Each structure stands twice: as structure tokens, then as C-alpha cells.
Amino acid sequence: MTETPTTTAMSSWLEEAWLGRYLDRALSPDERDWFEAYMLDKVHLIEQVEVDNALRDAAHAAAPLSVAPDRPAEPGAPPSRSPRRHLARVLALAASFVLGVGLTWIGFDRLPSGVPASNPTRIVYDTLRAQASPPLVERGDPQAPWIIVDIAVPSGAQILSAQAVVAGEPTMLPIPAVSSEGFATYLLPIAWQGRTKLRFDLRLHGRTEKTELELMF
Amino acid sequence: MTTVENRDDSSTESLQGVLERIATGDRAAEAALLTRFQRGVRALVVRHCRPGDVVVDDIAQDVLSAVLVRVREGGIRDAQTFPAYLQTMIVRATTAEYRKRRARGESLPIDVADGLPDRSDPPADLDSQRMAAQLRNLIADLPVARDRALLSRFYLEEHSKEDICVSMGIADDHFHRVVHRARVRFRALLAQAGIVSLAGRDK
Structure with missing residues (x-):
């Protein structure tokens, strides 16, 4: 496209053409x-x-x-990397990181021993964002002693504190780093499943007030 | 470019006059300048910031203030170059903000929120939640899974158009059609939901 002075108006159709390319992020710098x-x-x-x-x-x-397509892709559409698979890889990395942190934190005798399975079950909570929705469970190795818990964090939110209440006994959790995808990830013992509440204090958009959230898994 | 209409000449002249009046201390002219450009400045600051960044309004205000001071001092007299100057200021200000965060070892917008005054804005938060809900409806209504993936990649993962077209095996025009329809539909959904504050300004 050839440029004109910015104070000279283009015709409408030309403006639309420029705008279309701009919104598609198809213009050069x-x-x-x-x-x-x-x-x-x-x-x-x-x-x-x-x-x-x-x-x-x-x-x-x-x-x-789009966690999973609820309708099949068009016939003939080439296979493509789904956003979810991409996300899973990111989360796997995040989980590895949390595990590394967690092993220093998880010095409790109630935690299961053993090497984490390569494919533990993953539970994704989207409860903290927008509409309430049931957690998404991605079944993994049933023998895995661990479970990956992904929590979608609202944009701009900061996790101030995290706590697990296991069978009524509170335990502080490390504050996780929120991934670029907006997820906080924990690697937790499978034995905690069904008898644990996860509590988070969040700060949203700089608000000083805290929001306590409670998740059952 | 072959088709150019000079239908904006009057505003060009007007802008020239506004700049000159500001340089002479005319406060009404300052208000006119801000009225004319503040919405565009904010939209572009949003564009250059990460999604949902709380620092948008601060940057927009800083840019407008700095430009106004410069015009008052007589440093900007040419209306032809004023928009480009303003755009450059926006890019520099947003770039400087993220460079500053990197230097502090910060990687997320929430880190900056720590250093800012309390800016609780429940109506804006509510709008954000409602917009997210409307977007879910929009995505859910798309009949083709591939189009849903396309929108997710473009707006959430922020892949480039070229990458998306190549990796998904779709043509440019299909990409544009899907994204364009999504924008039109999203706007209609926002209107139906009574969310008329697209940028938190135009209720």
C-alpha cells in the first residue's frame, strides 16, 4: 500500500481495506x-x-x-495442533516446574513417595473466570500417585496465598507462578482427591481487597 | 494508492488552528484537542498493551499530558505531523512500560498492579466478565470447530495470520472472513447484552 499524509482522508473502501489488514495484523511495522x-x-x-x-x-x-471441539472438524481439514494440546504442553512444563518447587515444599510425611508418573490425571478448573463451569478432567495413568491441578486465573489477578485443607487440616501451599496462558498449576498427591479443599486469596486488578475462593476436587 | 478524497481538509485546518491556539494559552483549544484524540489514544494504547493490562489509562493519560505540554510550549505547530507524533509517543510509552517491567524482572501485568494505587472498578470488572461470557456464546455458536480454533489462536494465543493460515491449511480470505464475522457478531452480542462500553468509555 502506498501512503498518504495522515491528515488527508482516504476513500471509505480504501480505509476499510487498510483497517482489515490492520486488524488482521497483516501490516508491516x-x-x-x-x-x-x-x-x-x-x-x-x-x-x-x-x-x-x-x-x-x-x-x-x-x-x-475451546477445550475440546464439540462438533467434528470439517472433513478434509488438515490436522492441526489444537490450542488445548499446546496448552497441555505448556502446562506439563509448568507442572514440572511446580514439582521441582513442590519437592522442596512437600516435605510432609503424608505425601506419597515415588516418582511421579509421566501422565498423571489433570483437572482443569475454570471456576475463577467468567461463568462457572464444571472442572475438566483429563484422565491419565490411574496408577500415578500425583494429580495435576490447573486453575485458570482471571486476567490481571495475583494469587496472594494458597491453602489446602486436607481432611480438615490446613496446609499452606506455595504461591504458584501464573503461566503466560493464565494458569496456576499444582502437582498434588492423588490421595488428597475427594477430601481436600483448595483456598486461594486473590487480588484482582490491583484491588487491595482479597477474594477467597474455594475449590473442591 | 490512487483514490484520495480531501474530505478531511476542514478538520486538518481546524487541527492547525487548535494547535496554534493552544500555543497562545487557549484552554478551550486544549479541551478540543483532547476531545478529538483521547478516544483514539486510549484504543491504541490498549492495542499496544497486553490484554487486560491495568496500566492502560495511566499510559494514555501520560501520553496526552506530555503531548499537551509540548504543544503549549510551541514544540508542535504542524497539524500534518501531529498524528504521527502522537502515535510515536504511544508506541514509545507502551514500549518503555514493558521495558521497565523487564528490567525489574517482572513478566506479568499483575506485577505492575502492585505498585499502583487501588483502582477498584467494579463496573469495568463486570463488563469484562460479561464480555467473556458473550465471547463464550459466540465461540459456542460457531458450527465449525476449525473456526473456533482459528479464533482461539488469533485472539488468545496471538499467533500471526500467516502462521495460522499455514498451520491450519486455510486461505487468507477464509481467515479474514471468519475473524470479520466474529467481530461483527461479537459487537452485536455486546449490544444485546447492553454492554456499550467497548473501551470503558462510551456508555
């Missing part, structure tokens, strides 16, 4: 800079950028968007 300067005071263009911004923000607030 120079083109992007020029078009952003062009549209700064053009409300009809800014409105569409705001919609796209809102869509992006909502996507992150609602993540994970």
Missing part, C-alpha cells in the same frame, strides 16, 4: 505506524479497533476458549 496515526481522530475506525480490542480482552478473560 511502518504501515501499522502510519495507519495508526491516520486513524487516531477518526471515530468510525477507532470504534472498530475498540471492538477488536474488546474481543482480544474477552478471549483472555474467557480462556481457555
Whole structure:
């Protein structure tokens, strides 16, 4: 695309063409800079950028968007890496990290011994974001002594404290790092399943007040 | 580029006049300048920040304040170059913010929230939750799983259009069609839900 001075208006169809490429993130850096300067005071263009911004923000607030397809993909569609599989790999890395941290933290005699299985069951809680939804369970090795618990954390939230109440006995958990995907991940003993509450204190968007959340698994 | 209409000449002249009046101390002209550009500045700051970053309004305000000071001082007199100057300021300010975080060893927007004053904004939080809910509806309504994956990759994982088209084996026009329809549909859903504050400004 050839550039015009930013204060000279383009025809509508040309504006739409530029905007379409801008929103698709298909402009070069120079083109992007020029078009952003062009549209700064053009409300009809800014409105569409705001919609796209809102869509992006909502996507992150609602993540994970598509845990599993509920309808089959189109016949003939080439196989592709699903977002969930990508996420699983990230979470596996996160779990490995937490395990490393956890082994120093998990010095309790009630924890099972043994090497964690390579494919433990994973439970994904999306309760802390947007609409309430049941946890997603990805069955793994039933012999695994561990279980991976992924908790989707609201965008902009900070975990202040975490606690597990096992059979009525509270135990402080380490504060996990939130992944770039917005998940906090714990590797917990399988023996805890069904008799443990997980409690989190969160701070949302800089608010000083805490929000206590309770998850059963 | 072959088709150019000069339908914006009057606003160009007006902007020139506004800049000149601001340089002479005209406060009404300052208000006119802010009214004209503040929405666009915020939208672009959002664009250059990470999703949901709480620092957006601070950066937008800082940019507008710095530009206003510069115009008052007579440092910007040419309306032709003003938008490009403003855009550059936005990019620099957002880049500086994330560079600062990296230098502090911070990687997430929530880290910055620690250093900011309490900015509880329940209406904005509610809007955010409702937007997320509307997006779930939108995604759920898509009949083709591949299109759902496309939107997720583009908006959540922020893959490039090229990467998505190649990895999913789809054409550019299909990509554009799906994303465009999603935007149109999302906007309609927000309107139906009574969420008219797309950027937290236009209720």
C-alpha cells in the first residue's frame, strides 16, 4: 500500500481495506505506524479497533476458549495442533516446574513417595473466570500417585496465598507462578482427591481487597 | 494508492488552528484537542498493551499530558505531523512500560498492579466478565470447530495470520472472513447484552 499524509482522508473502501489488514495484523511495522496515526481522530475506525480490542480482552478473560471441539472438524481439514494440546504442553512444563518447587515444599510425611508418573490425571478448573463451569478432567495413568491441578486465573489477578485443607487440616501451599496462558498449576498427591479443599486469596486488578475462593476436587 | 478524497481538509485546518491556539494559552483549544484524540489514544494504547493490562489509562493519560505540554510550549505547530507524533509517543510509552517491567524482572501485568494505587472498578470488572461470557456464546455458536480454533489462536494465543493460515491449511480470505464475522457478531452480542462500553468509555 502506498501512503498518504495522515491528515488527508482516504476513500471509505480504501480505509476499510487498510483497517482489515490492520486488524488482521497483516501490516508491516511502518504501515501499522502510519495507519495508526491516520486513524487516531477518526471515530468510525477507532470504534472498530475498540471492538477488536474488546474481543482480544474477552478471549483472555474467557480462556481457555475451546477445550475440546464439540462438533467434528470439517472433513478434509488438515490436522492441526489444537490450542488445548499446546496448552497441555505448556502446562506439563509448568507442572514440572511446580514439582521441582513442590519437592522442596512437600516435605510432609503424608505425601506419597515415588516418582511421579509421566501422565498423571489433570483437572482443569475454570471456576475463577467468567461463568462457572464444571472442572475438566483429563484422565491419565490411574496408577500415578500425583494429580495435576490447573486453575485458570482471571486476567490481571495475583494469587496472594494458597491453602489446602486436607481432611480438615490446613496446609499452606506455595504461591504458584501464573503461566503466560493464565494458569496456576499444582502437582498434588492423588490421595488428597475427594477430601481436600483448595483456598486461594486473590487480588484482582490491583484491588487491595482479597477474594477467597474455594475449590473442591 | 490512487483514490484520495480531501474530505478531511476542514478538520486538518481546524487541527492547525487548535494547535496554534493552544500555543497562545487557549484552554478551550486544549479541551478540543483532547476531545478529538483521547478516544483514539486510549484504543491504541490498549492495542499496544497486553490484554487486560491495568496500566492502560495511566499510559494514555501520560501520553496526552506530555503531548499537551509540548504543544503549549510551541514544540508542535504542524497539524500534518501531529498524528504521527502522537502515535510515536504511544508506541514509545507502551514500549518503555514493558521495558521497565523487564528490567525489574517482572513478566506479568499483575506485577505492575502492585505498585499502583487501588483502582477498584467494579463496573469495568463486570463488563469484562460479561464480555467473556458473550465471547463464550459466540465461540459456542460457531458450527465449525476449525473456526473456533482459528479464533482461539488469533485472539488468545496471538499467533500471526500467516502462521495460522499455514498451520491450519486455510486461505487468507477464509481467515479474514471468519475473524470479520466474529467481530461483527461479537459487537452485536455486546449490544444485546447492553454492554456499550467497548473501551470503558462510551456508555
